[in-house]
Amino acid sequence: MDTIRIGFIGCGNIAHSHALRMSQLEGVEIVALADPGERGRQLLKQKFGLEQAAEFDSHTDMLASDTMDAVIICSPHTLHARHAEEALMAGKHVLIEKPMTCSSEEAKRLMSAAERSGKKLQVSFQRHFLPPFLYIRSAIADGVIGKLTSVTATLLQDWKDAQKGTWRQMPELSGGGMLMDSGSHIIDVLLWTTGLTPQHVAVQLECHGSPVEVDTFTSIRFAEGAIGSMNIVGLVPLAKLKETYAFIGEAGAIFYDNGRITLQLNGQEPVEPKLPEAVTDPDRSFIDAIRGKHEVLVPAEYALKVVTFTETIYAAAGYEVVPAKQPDVAGGRVS
Known part of the structure; x- marks a missing residue:
């Protein structure tokens, strides 16, 4: 395979990050853009000089055109599973934004679809490629700080006000609130770097008048004995x-x-350790996996762990994301 042809489902803000990285790779061409909003498609085209890329209102029409080898899913969260499964069944490799799906049931179905299709399915958890987190994971695995006894993770973000009125606070598109959105990165780091298995949780949750949850405070007991x-x-x-x-x-x-x-x-002065160098990123590694240079570096198994833990937290808080019915959206991004 000489040139790998890429299609986008969803042309919102995060698509620009992927387009930037893809535009820096040799032998990669962005050939198609699917989004129900013409403005989103045009902004992406103009910013990255994609005049030759075909435009589609509907992702199904784009997939039917059969002009691409791989698809990047940047649509709203509740549409991920449908868009990715249809792309896989159309014979396309898939790089999917977080969260991969909004339920563990969807995640398992998508993983089965990838196995049946024989195509690559990679999740865009970018912290897997960043030097600080590579160091943390390696140091813990190597026993540098000994057996883990406790772990704490905190994310503070002006999410409620910044996302007010956007699809991220519409349950039918977001599949949840900040925990499902930005929080998925934090859960991924917590589980991926430590290898710990959540066993019991106690949760405090607050919506602050938003249609979706905004704050979650979760205490955790891990099966391996650590608390967090x-x-x-x-x-x-x-x-x-x-x-x-x-x-x-x-x-x-x-x-x-x-x-x-x-x-x-213990007993030593604090130091700032030397970090490993960043050698790849979600997009470059996805292309290299397609070319057979290495296996998928962030497989769907990690995303399944993340969404399963998210479900556990919601259940412990007695929180239900409503309405659960997905909207009838033909393409990717919803303004």
């Missing part, structure tokens, strides 16, 4: 988000504060 907490806070007067973690072990601790890593071993 995860606080996803969407009503915060911050211009920039604040993301912090503390990984505490029997021999020391690793602290993360908005990209800065501190290693504190």
Whole structure:
């Protein structure tokens, strides 16, 4: 396969990040854009010089055109499962934005569809490629801080006000609130870096008048013995988000504060460890996986763990995302 031809389902903001990375790769061409909004398609075209890319109001029409090898799913959350499954069944490799799906049932069905199709399915959890998180995962696996005893994770973001009136606060499109949205990254980091298995949770949840949940405070008991907490806070007067973690072990601790890593071993002075270099990203690794250079680096199994834990938190809080019925949207992005 010489040139890999890419189609987009959904042309909103996150599509621009993927288009930028794809435009920097050799042997990759963006050939089709599907979105019910012409403005979204045009903005993407103009920004990245995609004059030759075909435009479609409907993702089904784009897939039927059979002009592409792979599809990037950037549509609203509740549409992910449908769009990705149809792309796989049309014989396309799929890179899908987070959350992969809004339920574990959908995730398992999508994984089965990928297996039947023989095509690649990768989830765009970008923290898997960032040096601080690569270091954290490696250090924990290598026993640098000993057996984990506790883990805390916090995300503070002006999510409620920033997303007011957008599809992210429409349950039929978002599938949940901040936990399902930005929170999926935090859950992914918590589970991927530590390898821990959530066993019991206690949850406090608040919507602050929003149609979806905004704040969740979750205490966790892991099967391996560690305890933890995860606080996803969407009503915060911050211009920039604040993301912090503390990984505490029997021999020391690793602290993360908005990209800065501190290693504190028992009885020693704190240090900032040397981090590994970033060698790839969600888009480059997806293309390399299609070309057979390596396996998919963020397979669907991680996304299944994330959405399963999200369901556990919602259930513990007695929270139901309503309405559950998906809207009849033909393409990707909804303004």
